[in-house]
Amino acid sequence: MIHFFIGTKAQLIKMAPLMRELSRRRVPFRYVDSGQHAEITRKLRYALGLPEPCISLRDSEADITSMAGAARWYLKHLASTWFARRRLREQIFPGGGVCLIHGDTLSTLLGLQLSRAAGLSTVHVEAGLRSFKWFNPFPEELIRIWCMHRADLLFAPSQEAAQNLTTMNVRGKVVPVCGNTVVDSLRMVLNEEEPRDDLPKMPYVLATCHRLETITHRKRFADAIRAINEVSSKIDVEFVIHRPTKNYLRRFGLADQLNANVTCRDMLDYPQFIGLLRHACGVITDGGSIQEECGYLQMPCLVLRETTERSDGLGTTALLWDRSSNVVEQFTAQLRKGHRPATVSSDQPSPTAEIADKLLAYASSQIQRAGN
Missing domain, CATH: 3.40.50.2000 (Glycogen Phosphorylase B;)
Structure with missing residues (x-):
């Protein structure tokens, strides 16, 4: 089974094309909502024509808008990696398989930790971005480094990002793709x-x-x-x-x-x-x-x-x-002159289609390995 672990507005926007691509190919998947941006993502799902989550980790419909609130929410669910592993396997990630995380937020970190505790392989989308300053931006740079060293499959949106991962000597498989999925989000909209x-x-x-x-x-x-x-x-x-x-x-x-x-x-x-x-x-x-x-x-x-x-x-x-x-x-x-609406170049390839192809091949190999 393929699980999407998503919690913020940006993550949902950038993963939406991949969710829609899998739906188009009739590939089943589960959507886990971390609840970090509960209100925003609820409205966004409707605007983008996406399904409701299979499970949400927060009962509240309000966004987490403070660092203290984010810390409490994160630590509460992190405790489940020690005390509620059965719930992780049976309710949050039933069927095992692979879990997709995205970017560099607390939801990214939580998704990595919960999915690994449940025994899933973790796929990091938009991996390899670096500021090379440990505390700027904070905590994003630290989250990126931690997740990239522990993910099993890493989709790098550029050759520069892929080179960063190679230099970091990450243990997971690095897969360069032709861009960031946000370009397909733009096209979609x-x-x-x-x-x-x-x-x-x-x-x-x-x-x-x-x-x-x-x-x-x-x-x-x-x-x-x-x-x-x-x-x-x-x-x-x-x-x-x-x-x-x-x-x-x-x-x-x-x-x-x-x-x-x-x-x-x-x-x-x-x-x-x-x-x-x-x-x-x-x-x-x-x-x-x-x-x-x-x-x-x-x-x-x-x-x-x-x-x-x-x-x-x-x-x-x-x-x-x-x-x-x-x-x-x-x-x-350098502001644009004239009123012609901006658009995406038709020469820009689709990173979403490339990720879908390689994700499905990876998921299939994981199933075969589990069966042997």
Whole structure:
């Protein structure tokens, strides 16, 4: 049996094409929801036409939005690796097989630990990304290193990522693929996009800022708001605000510091967000997945971070901010001209199809080995 262990918005977006591909091939699979982003992923499943989870690890329908809450949730379920292994095997991962984890979140780490405790082989999708700074981003870099050293099969979204894994001398099998599955998520949404009449007046820049390492640090968050304001002095900004972002804007007194040219929007579902993104002149974000999407859409992107594990767009369309006003000026100078919607190049191959082929071959080999 193939099990998807998914807990965050980004993981669901990037695994959705693979889930839909397996459904298209009539390959059965189970979907385990860690509950980390319970509210967001519930809405996202509906927007992407995905099935409900076979089992959810949290009864609450609210997202985990604090580091303390995340730590309590993680430690609670980690205890099951010692005290509830029968439940792991019979309820969470019945039938054994392989478990797919994704990326670098606490859900990634928990999925690895639970699936290994249940005796499953673990497959790490989007493996090999590195910032090479142990505590930046934290805890993502540490989670990546731990999971990559313990996974049995690792899908690397680039040759650079594959080389990182080889250099790390990981014990699992490294499989380079032709890109990140987010490109197929983009295609999926753009192909199904319906005409919209609610787009803001053009031109505009789209902004997001939601990483806990940014918004929970007063000075770092204030600097990010200052960068958004600098851009808004040249062009209108549509600022999509997650609930934790809104809370910290109020807590630090930063909401009143946003310029009049910055329009705040509540969080959108993925198809709505991509519809807003593809019509923008550029994007300001601290999100790695959005940096990847901008890379595939050839969209100018100001990355509100000091370092990034993703190379997407760097040196061409993406600029690493590093709290520099000069970088903000460079970003505004390279904003897209005109209003032609961005799209994915037709030359870009499908990493999802490649992963599905190799995943099914691996799962089949595991079944044969278990039978011998």
